[in-house]
Amino acid sequence: MKEHLESALGKALKNARRSPAPPKLAAAMDYAIFPGGARVRPQLALAVANACGLDSPELAMASAVSVEFMHCASLVHDDLPAFDNADTRRGKPSVHKAFDEPLAVLCGDALIVLAFESLATASINSAERLGPMIGVLARSSGMPTGICSGQGWESEKTIDLRAYHKLKTASLFVAATQMGAISAGEDPEPWTELGTRIGEAFQVADDLKDFAETKASGKSNNRDAENDRPNAVLKLGEKGAINRLQDILSGAIASIPSCPGEVDLIKIVRKQAERLTPVQPLQKTL
Amino acid sequence: MKEHLESALGKALKNARRSPAPPKLAAAMDYAIFPGGARVRPQLALAVANACGLDSPELAMASAVSVEFMHCASLVHDDLPAFDNADTRRGKPSVHKAFDEPLAVLCGDALIVLAFESLATASINSAERLGPMIGVLARSSGMPTGICSGQGWESEKTIDLRAYHKLKTASLFVAATQMGAISAGEDPEPWTELGTRIGEAFQVADDLKDFAETKASGKSNNRDAENDRPNAVLKLGEKGAINRLQDILSGAIASIPSCPGEVDLIKIVRKQAERLTPVQPLQKTL
Numbered sequence: 001m002k003e004h005l006e007s008a009l010g011k012a013l014k015n016a017r018r019s020p021a022p023p024k025l026a027a028a029m030d031y032a033i034f035p036g037g038a039r040v041r042p043q044l045a046l047a048v049a050n051a052c053g054l055d056s057p058e059l060a061m062a063s064a065v066s067v068e069f070m071h072c073a074s075l076v077h078d079d080l081p082a083f084d085n086a087d088t089r090r091g092k093p094s095v096h097k098a099f100d101e102p103l104a105v106l107c108g109d110a111l112i113v114l115a116f117e118s119l120a121t122a123s124i125n126s127a128e129r130l131g132p133m134i135g136v137l138a139r140s141s142g143m144p145t146g147i148c149s150g151q152g153w154e155s156e157k158t159i160d161l162r163a164y165h166k167l168k169t170a171s172l173f174v175a176a177t178q179m180g181a182i183s184a185g186e187d188p189e190p191w192t193e194l195g196t197r198i199g200e201a202f203q204v205a206d207d208l209k210d211f212a213e214t215k216a217s218g219k220s221n222n223r224d225a226e227n228d229r230p231n232a233v234l235k236l237g238e239k240g241a242i243n244r245l246q247d248i249l250s251g252a253i254a255s256i257p258s259c260p261g262e263v264d265l266i267k268i269v270r271k272q273a274e275r276l277t278p279v280q281p282l283q284k285t286l
Numbered sequence: 287m288k289e290h291l292e293s294a295l296g297k298a299l300k301n302a303r304r305s306p307a308p309p310k311l312a313a314a315m316d317y318a319i320f321p322g323g324a325r326v327r328p329q330l331a332l333a334v335a336n337a338c339g340l341d342s343p344e345l346a347m348a349s350a351v352s353v354e355f356m357h358c359a360s361l362v363h364d365d366l367p368a369f370d371n372a373d374t375r376r377g378k379p380s381v382h383k384a385f386d387e388p389l390a391v392l393c394g395d396a397l398i399v400l401a402f403e404s405l406a407t408a409s410i411n412s413a414e415r416l417g418p419m420i421g422v423l424a425r426s427s428g429m430p431t432g433i434c435s436g437q438g439w440e441s442e443k444t445i446d447l448r449a450y451h452k453l454k455t456a457s458l459f460v461a462a463t464q465m466g467a468i469s470a471g472e473d474p475e476p477w478t479e480l481g482t483r484i485g486e487a488f489q490v491a492d493d494l495k496d497f498a499e500t501k502a503s504g505k506s507n508n509r510d511a512e513n514d515r516p517n518a519v520l521k522l523g524e525k526g527a528i529n530r531l532q533d534i535l536s537g538a539i540a541s542i543p544s545c546p547g548e549v550d551l552i553k554i555v556r557k558q559a560e561r562l563t564p565v566q567p568l569q570k571t572l
Contacts, residue, residue, distance in 0.1 A: 025438030113428030142399030
């Protein structure tokens with residue numbers, strides 16, 4: 001599944017590189033997508049599409065590709081000096097460091113456009129599914145309910161932290177499950193909870209990872225406390241956070257609607273859950 | 287027509303402002319759209335849709351709204367310090383000056399998303415037209431043939447100037463005519479030339495306007511010459527550029543395909559042509 005995904009991402013980018021594309025911007029887009037991270041969102045979209053019967057493999061792949069392009073676009077813009085000013089991403093220089101700031105802004109813009117274009121290109125034989133998929137992708141990425149909205153809350157004096165994190169982290173997981181379902185001709189609504197819960201699980205897993213890394217380095221981790229950010233480990237302790245993570249993942253599995261590929265999808269989510277749950281600290285603290 | 291357009295733009299933005307939208311980002315989006323410029327692109331889309339029979343007024347308006355959102359998004363990002371570093375736009379501080387840089391980046395991103403979302407929202411009763419419209423909007427704005435591509439050429443050492451200006455200026459005019467046609471159920475291809483030529487006319491009219499302003503201020507205008515940018519006045523002289531503009535606009539009118547509202551559309555383009563053609567310098571130089 002992963003190889004097909006990488007190949008589909010590459011094919012869409014190859015199209016974006018054709019004449020009269022400026023070479024540096026084309027290279028920046030490639031750099032932002034390859035090599036990828038865990039590709040969790042697109043794989044979730046594909047897993048849901050498969051579970052729903054996969055009656056349009058092309059559209060299922062487009063839902064995966066589009067959610068990954070949107071995710072990577074948000075990372076490129078988040079790393080900009082005006083936001084996180086991050087020098088590195090996925091173990092290599094961030095796009096604005098490897099290229100420059102104008103190319104990083106354009107790279108994000110072009111990836112957002114490519115996300116929508118990928119859906120349109122794949123929908124020739126299932127036109128009635130395109131509108132709902134564009135709607136889901138737009139609501140998960142723009143205003144008022146998407147990642148732009150989440151990032152925009154960072155410019156406000158008073159932040160609704162729960163809303164902020166839900167918008168920034170859970171949005172694209174919900175887009176992944178909903179678009180996967182629509183691509184197979186299914187109602188997206190019953191798939192919302194799975195996306196929301198996996199998004200929550202990633203947030204708690206991130207908090208646990210930060211905690212483990214900080215402990216290993218011997219430094220104190222007060223950044224989230226100082227910034228008054230919600231952090232599961234600070235709030236519940238390490239053991240409590242691990243329990244919380246397991247509860248969320250159990251809830252995610254329980255939320256899976258009855259569908260042809262239910263059993264396989266449960267296996268996939270369980271595997272992700274094992275990957276996310278830190279085993280060593282659990283044994284130590286239990 | 288203009289009032290309906292303003293009201294449709296306002297309605298789409300009102301939707302983007304709903305809870306849980308962060309207030310400053312919502313205000314920045316509003317600021318980027320209102321008060322508008324001449325709204326030439328969206329009015330062109332509406333004029334073409336009308337000429338083609340306007341069998342879906344909602345989709346015609348969505349084509350207008352989406353092309354305007356995309357245009358304004360590109361202006362907001364173009365004005366950023368990393369690009370033109372423009373302090374003002376349409377006689378008021380640019381978005382990053384009135385708000386800040388993070389909000390300007392997000393404002394552009396959210397407007398790009400809203401452009402695509404507006405098309406999806408309006409296409410419920412004409413799903414088969416959405417894919418072609420999304421395709422046109424994406425090709426006119428992203429890579430390799432849209433405004434991102436045009437802007438990306440500014441980061442290259444060697445620039446294909448003709449390609450660069452065509453991508454930056456003509457793309458969204460072509461999107462306007464093509465989307466207008468598709469919204470009415472017509473083939474977009476015969477409408478490409480009208481968009482291309484009106485885009486070219488705007489470029490020449492801009493060169494003439496710059497020339498007139500520079501002459502009035504008493505300064506010399508060597509910026510385009512220094513930057514080796516194609517400039518119709520520098521190349522053809524003032525009178526030559528005016529003749530060129532009139533030829534382009536005649537060509538634009540001649541290119542209009544046979545359609546139910548052909549006569550009215552010709553009137554609209556002639557009116558735009560009169561607005562664009564500088565009368566005083568013409569009388570002076572003739």
